[in-house]
Amino acid sequence: MRRCSIRSRSRPACSKRRTSACTTCPPGGGAAPRPCGWVAASSCSNHRRRPPNCWPVPPGDHEGCGLYVHVxxxxxxxxxxxxDFVVDRRPDVEALVDAYRRECGERELFGRTMRTVYVGGGTPSALGPGGLASLVHALRAWFDLGAVEEVTVEANPEHVTPDLLAALVDAGVHRLSLGVQSFDPDVLALLGRRHDGSTASRAVEAAASRGLSVSVDLIAGVPDAPDGAWADDLARVVSLPVDHVSVYALSIEPDVPWTALVRRGRRRMPDPDHQAAALRRAERVLVAAGFVHYEVASYARPGKEAVHNTGYWSLRPYVGIGPSAASASYEAYGVVRRTNPRGLGAYLGGDPAEVERLGPAAGAREALWLGLRRLVAGADAEAVADRFGRSRAWIDGVLAPAFARDWVVADGSRIRLRPxxxxFHDAVGRAILGGDDD
Ligand code: SF4
Structure with missing residues (x-):
């Protein structure tokens, strides 16, 4: 049997994943598979622009490792x-990349194989086309991205220029996550955003025309938004070439400037009922337009679910570099989570990361809670039991309060939230996270 050289670096048992077609293509489409189950990207019209020479049979959701880079x-x-951000109109990209390099060296991360890369922030696009390109090229030099499945970069709409898009495409970025939040001028003013709706629409169209898969963030339930603004935002987003929409309810932490504005009577705190109505409307409109509501806050065109984010809900380990970035690994003895110091100064100054260890029972509870964020796939009870050395009876016991309230349903190994x-995912979490059985 011929072996695929890229595949054999990371997965010794190639033949176990043999397939009869490119599973990422529609039935009848795609190229004939290589014997190891990979297909040549260059012969598959849907995947011609992918950088690796081979296209993998999609691995299980929990396999591989994700890389998050905080800008x-x-x-x-x-x-x-x-x-976690500082305001800086002329960021020192070289110093930042040097700091990432130092962290990778200290943690012995160089050469590690990554399945996905997500460059978030902050505002990565504030680094400019050259800065972003040099960052992504540095990541390609430091990590094994030969078989990377998804590279995402966050950008603000006002930064999306032909030069920025060219730099991203040249660096092998697949996906652009745009912080649109709203297309309405009054809502954007309330949120303190710099762009306008036309700029956001043009950014989406320009990125899609360069072959990037576009994800848009929207904020639901902004107090004092004009009547009809949310309906218009949703109508606009479904009219654009968008593959993925993340919908977040505005949430105000105690120390952010919004609270001072509330004290001065210039803003109001969000109203939970208003937000719930806005979130329900988002689901109605996006699902009617063909998006799949696959995660509590995430909607995707079929096959366009965020691979990187799915890892967070699926026991896939991740490495985070940069200030505040979190890393996690899931082992039989539990979860090890590391969080870098918050604040650029603390990070550059070498303050230590916080390391938290959860025992296997707490790890399993958390994994179930995270898995329940996945509305289609659900939490995989057997996978959680295997990973943390628990019995299925133990898992069912943890979920008993949620079953008793009719919040979740079981379908074999899969446990899902009821429609x-x-x-109320957080409420479900409170019911299953509380045990102290480690
Ligand atoms: S919401 Fe605004 S301040 Fe916060 S990271 Fe995004 S652009 Fe920066």
Whole structure:
């Protein structure tokens, strides 16, 4: 049997994943598989632009490793934002890349094989075309991305220029996540965003025309949004060449500038009922337009689910570099989670990361809770039991309060939230996370 050289580096048992067609193509489409189950990207019209020479049979959701890179700069501070960033219009890209390199060296990460890469922030596009290109090229030099399945970069709409898109495409980026939030001028003003709706629409169209898969973030339930603005936002997003939509309810942490604006009477706190209605409307409109509501806050065209984010809900380990970035590994003895220091100064100054260890029971509870975010796939009870050395009876016991309240349903190994319970995922979490059985 011929072996695929890329595949054989990471997966010794090639023949176990043999397939009869390119499983990422529609039935009848795609190229004939190589014996090891990979197909040549160059002969598959849907995947011709993928950088690796081979296209993998999609591995299980829990397989591989994800890389997250936190870019902690923004060109201005949005009043609702609690993320880790500094305002810097001329960020020192070289210093930042040097700091990432130092972290990778100290943690002995060089050469590690990554299934997905996600460059988030902050505002990665604030690094500019040259800065982003040099960052992604550095990641390609430091990690084994020979078989990477998805490379995503976050951008603000006002930064999307032909030069930026060319730099991303040349660097092998597949996916652009745009912080649109709204297309409405009044909502954008309330949120303190710089772009306007036309800029956002043009950014989506330009990115899609360059072959990038576009994901759009929207914020639901903004207090004092004009009547009809949310309906218009949803109508606009489904009219654009968007593959993926993330819908977040506005959430205000105590120390963000929004709270001071509330005290001065210039903003109001979000109303949970208003937000729930907005989130339900989003589901109705997006599903009617052909999107799959596959995760609590995520909608995708069929086959366009975010591979990187799916790892967070599927026991797939991840490595985060940069300030505040988290890493996690899932082992039989539990979960090891590492969180880098918050703040660029602390990170550059070498402050230590926090390391948290969860025992196998707590790890299994958390894995079930995260898995329940997946509305289509659900939590895989058998996979959780295997990973953490639990019995299925133990898993069923953990889920008993949720079953008793009719919040979840079982379908073999898969446990899913009941329809409409996605709005109450946190409440389900409180019911299953509380045990102290480690
Ligand atoms: S919302 Fe995004 S662009 Fe605004 S401050 Fe936060 S990270 Fe920066």
């Amino acid at each position: 902690p700069v923004c060109v201005r501070a949005c009043p609702y934002c609690d993320f 409409d319970m996605w709005l």
